[in-house]
Structures are given as C-alpha cells and as structure tokens.
Amino acid sequence: MVTEKEIINSIKKNIRNLFESTDFIKVNSIKSEVKNLFPDQQIQPDLIVEVKTKDKKKYFIVFEVKSVGQPRYTRMAVNELKYMVSSRKNYYGVFAVTFISKESKQICSENGVGFIDLAGNCLFKFDNVYISIEGRPNLYPNTRPLKSIFSTKSTRALRVFLCNPRKEWFVKDIAKEANISLGQASNVKQRLLEFEFIEETGSGKNSKIKLKKAESLLREWSNNYSYQKNKIRNFYSMDDVEVLERKLIDYFKKNQISYAFTLTSGASRVSPFLRYNRIFTYVSNNIDRIVKDLNFKEVSTGPNVSFLEPYDEGVLYYLQEVNGVKVVSDIQLYLDLKGYMKRGEEAAEFLLERRLKKQW
Template sequence: MPEKKYLVPEPLIPAVDWITRLGRETNAFDVKSVVQSTKDEFAWDHSVTISLKAPNHGKVELLVETKSQLTPKSADSILERRRWGPPHGVHLVCCPFISPRVAERLQEGQVSYIDRAGNCHLAAPGLFLHIAGRPNRSTTRSNRIDPFSKKSSRIIRTLLSQPKAEWQVQQLAKEAKVSLGLASKVKQALVEEAYLEERGRLLHLRDPGKLLHNWSKAYRPHATPLHIFTMCKAPQSEKRIAEWCDQHDTPYALTQLAAAWRYSPMVRYDKSVLYFDKATAIAGKLSELFSFIDAREVDTGANCTLWLTDDPAVFEGAKNCDGVNVVSPIQLYLDLKSLPGRGEEAARELYEKELRKLFGQTADESRLGDTK
C-alpha cells in the first residue's frame, strides 16, 4: 500500500525542497512522505520520511525544525530542549542561513542541519552527509560589531587573560581600556555568539578555547615588517636588542618561534621576530639601534624581523625570559597560528604547556591544535 503524502503549509515548503534537492544531488535518498506535526513543547514543524538508496535501502524519519534565522544563542536553546525531549528520529534544523559558529554548535550537540545553499550536516543510521563552503549570504542585515577587530578584540584579550572571572560591563571596559559603549556592543555580540553568558548582572566566559581558536582564524598582526640582517646569531642579537630597548624605554617583545622557544624549547629557529614600538621607529631611532646591534636593513637574507606596531595590546601580559621580553601565551598563540609550517605544531605545544591550565578545559572541550 503506497504511503500517504500530506500537504505542507506554504512557509515550510522551502525546507522540504532543500531536503529533496539534497537527496537528488547526492543520490543518497528519496523523500517518501511529509507530515505536519502538532505543536507542543518539544515539537518539530513536520516529519519527513526518506528512503535510503543502495546499499542500505532503509528508511529514516527526519524531525524538521524550521527557523527564519538562527544565532548561536538560539542554537543553544535548541540543544537544551533536545536534552529534555530526545527525538525518536533524526533532529534536522532548517534555516536559510547558518553561520559557521551555529554549525559548530549544532554539530557539537549532535543535531543535523541544512541551509538553502545546501550546506548541511546530516548524520543518520546508514547515512552521513556533510557539505560546507557553499556561498550563502544572510538575508538579515546586522549592525553588530565585529568582536575580532583591532580595538574590539581588547575585550576578548581581557576575557581570555582572566577566563574564570565574573565581569560587569563597566569593569570590563575599564580593564580593556575601551569605551563603555564599545564594551556593551562587543558584549552583546559575544552573548549572541554564545561565547559569553549572563548570570544575574555578571558576565561569564564560555568555552575560552573555542573563542581563542576562532579569533586566531580572523587575526592578522597589526604591524609593518622591517627585515634586517645582524652579524650575531639569533640569541645574541635578541639580547642586544633587549639591552638597547631597556636603555631607551622602548616597548618590544619576541614572538613566533623565537618566543615559542622560550616557553617550550621544542621547535628550533634561526630567525628572530619581535614586535617593536612604531613610534620609536618614526622618531628616527632605528639607526641608533642598528648601530648598537651591528645590523642593516635588507631585502633578502634577513635573520631578524622587527614588526613595527602601534597596537599596545600586543605587549600586554609579556613575560621576561632570561632578560628578554616575550609576548604573552595568548598573543603568541595568535601569531603562531598564522605562521605556515611549524607554527601549527608550536601553537599546539604552547596550548598544552601554557593555555590548557589557564582555561581549565579538558581535551574534549577544545581542540586548539586541530586545523579544522
């Protein structure tokens, strides 16, 4: 006896179309029936029965929940409801636009999803489909601030430096040295992205490892590289630079592999990289430094790079190791992740040695060494 097909309300048709198209594109399944559901506390909008193609030939019931828009915070609400009412089928969230952060949260909660472009993650008995990277612009206009921008990221840096602290917005603004207005906007963006949660009137950081990892994907050093050649080997030239900077009250700090060696001597290096105060360079003091360390600017063959920066945040939390300043573990992680080759290995080692204890996370809660 053929299965009965039910009419679907007009707003739900696009979601069914997306599922049908996915089955045709992948040749993995056919849609057999669509049934509208009755609303209750844990309800989905409708159930879609699909028939798997060879070699499985089984059937799967998709419990479809449609959303016009979805933020990480609202995705967390879906996951919370799922805890109290686990579906007997496969929970599938359909939304026109699903951001990478939302997709990440849904995957962690073992909830499948699909958007109108066909980006999806569908895990069911006998079926696994994952499609990502298809262009899909959000139809909703947002004036939210980018929390990873140069000035806004001071808030993130402050939160990560004290991951277990409780914050009022005023305190956070003061500590990060930004305006109250900017702090409020960044706070709202981080709450919506499920990095911060409000308990009473206090803010608490959630999943600091993921926040740092996603910041690293957007991060680019706010500095101009100046390549020089010195007659000394790296450790000697670093000591000389440190001596000159201390004498002239000039901010500086080693970064990349030169700094990673100080934290954990695992990945060797032969080229020094350090942040250097841009104002000092503009003041014409570089010739004095070059004379002191016996160096000259070069186009090729450099064994030292000065990153001239006007961003004081890169020097925050710097540590002195054997008489030489090195950037904080948080700043170093950002710089290592953007370094091709050995940078990834060094970032993973740094996280295990310095940041895991700071964040207080287990291996399952954060995989910062992963490149996924």
C-alpha cells in the same frame, strides 16, 4: 539576510524530493503556520511534515527554523524541539537554518535532533531512517557572522578574556580593561554569547560574564589573524643572534624603550621548541634611532633582526617578563606563531599544550 519564511518555503519545496528519492519514506502532508497543534504548550512548530515509512509507520517531523545558526540560537531551537516532541511517540525534531555550522551540528547530534540547511546538508535519524548529506558549501558566503568579533578594537576584549580565563567580569570592567567604549564592549559580549565562547553568571544587575570556550575562541581568532598585520622592518647585523639579543635588551633598558619579544625570540623563553637565527621584537617607536645607534642595515632579504610595529595597542596587553626580558602574552605569542613559516604552527601547538591549556 535570509528570512525564516524563506527557509520554510525552501523546505516545503524540496523536502518531498529528498525523502521520496530514498524509496523508503513517503510524504503524506506538509503544514506550515501550525497553530494549536500542542494545546498544552506555548511553543508551536514552524513546520510539520507527516511521513510514512516503508513498513507503514507514521511519523511527524517537527521543524524549528532560525535565520541565524550561531550555537546559542541553535541550542535554543534544540531545547524547544525537545520540549515539543520528547513525550510524544513518533515525533522527531529537526533544526532548520540558512547554513549549519560544525558547532551546531554537534549540538543537534548530542541532543538527538536532526538538521537541514539551504545548501542541502542534513541529518535525519529516527527509527530505521538514516539520511545524511554533508559537505555542501554555504549558498550565502557573504554572511560572515564572526567577522565583527575580530575587528581591531573588538580583539582587545578577546585578549582580556583569554589572558584572564578564570575571571568573571562586568561589561563596564571589560570596557575599562580593554580600553574600548562601553558600547563596543556590549556588542562584543553579545556576539561572544551567540557563539557560546563566553557565558553569563548570575542574573539581573549582578550578572557577569566569563570565558567558556577558550581554545575554540583562540583557534577561530588565529584563523583570522596574521602577524603580518603589523608593520615589519627587517635589518641585518654582523653579530650572532645570542649577542644581538643581549645588545637589544641592554639598549632597550638603558633608553627606556617599550618592547616585547615574539615569535621565535619569545617562544625560546617561555616554551622552547625551535632553533632560530632571526630575532623578532615589537617596538612601538624610535626604530630609526635604534637602527642608527646599533649600526643595523635595513635589508629586503636575509635579515637576522625584525622590528614589528604593533598594529594596535592590544598587541602589548598582558606582557610577561622572563628572566628580566619582556615577552608578549602567551595569547599574542600563539597568534603570531600560528601563521609563521618554518614550523611556527608546531611551535604554537606546543605552547598551547605546555602552557595555555594549563591556565584554562
């Protein structure tokens, strides 16, 4: 991980060239390890750059540096900058980080604070000065701060939050509901707080957590998910889809087999959008027996029924029943549809607008 000291050194090395290449800003001085600049405040800046504009105005650019740029830390830095400069004339606050995310850019912009990262992306906007550089790639792409949130067991906790979007939870209750350890639940909580996907309510022992940015969390998860994580077996039957679905439903009930329709078969029941000629259903076990009893033929092309073996028990969390038929949760359905060909993404967005947003 890049340290704050390394970020400060990078700014000191490059900031003069950035400003003076514009022909309307001259750098007078660069100071780090600033102490007692604001005697009346406990917070002190990490770096101050004194500049003079073309019209002879002097400004002090105050930098607050963080090695990580998750929204929660960005907001903390922004609040510190505002506290330092808000009552001082010709002072401008800038957040510096390894790499600036879209969310962190928005936080800075909303609060009138600039930003800069090690890739050279930046925004300086004060008086008549406007410098903006965007689109430069992360120089440290191996840092994937969200990866741990989407590990198999961690996503069980995500399902609990997203399927119960208005409920407040103690961490121990999340662990129990998601069937994960207390330690795992605590780690997920911390990561979700860092990205402001959830928020804390209350304080001390009475502190609970609840969902804050449901849509952002779901979209981020969908970018890290594919229904093909599940083991898929494909079959063909001579029956048409409507008859075949009825046969499957009756068979599952008669033989007490756990199942849940998904993709086109699930969407047709909760948020009809697509025509389809292929059935998708989760089945945890007994697939060979089902295939034998219903005389299905396993095929590599042209299937009209596909069985998905869940990659984790969380897939079947919060099942819903629609007219006597079991369907995966709306959250799981969205995830599955999002990466499905044949207009699956459109169906996922239709589900989001028609059902999920109303629950949030």
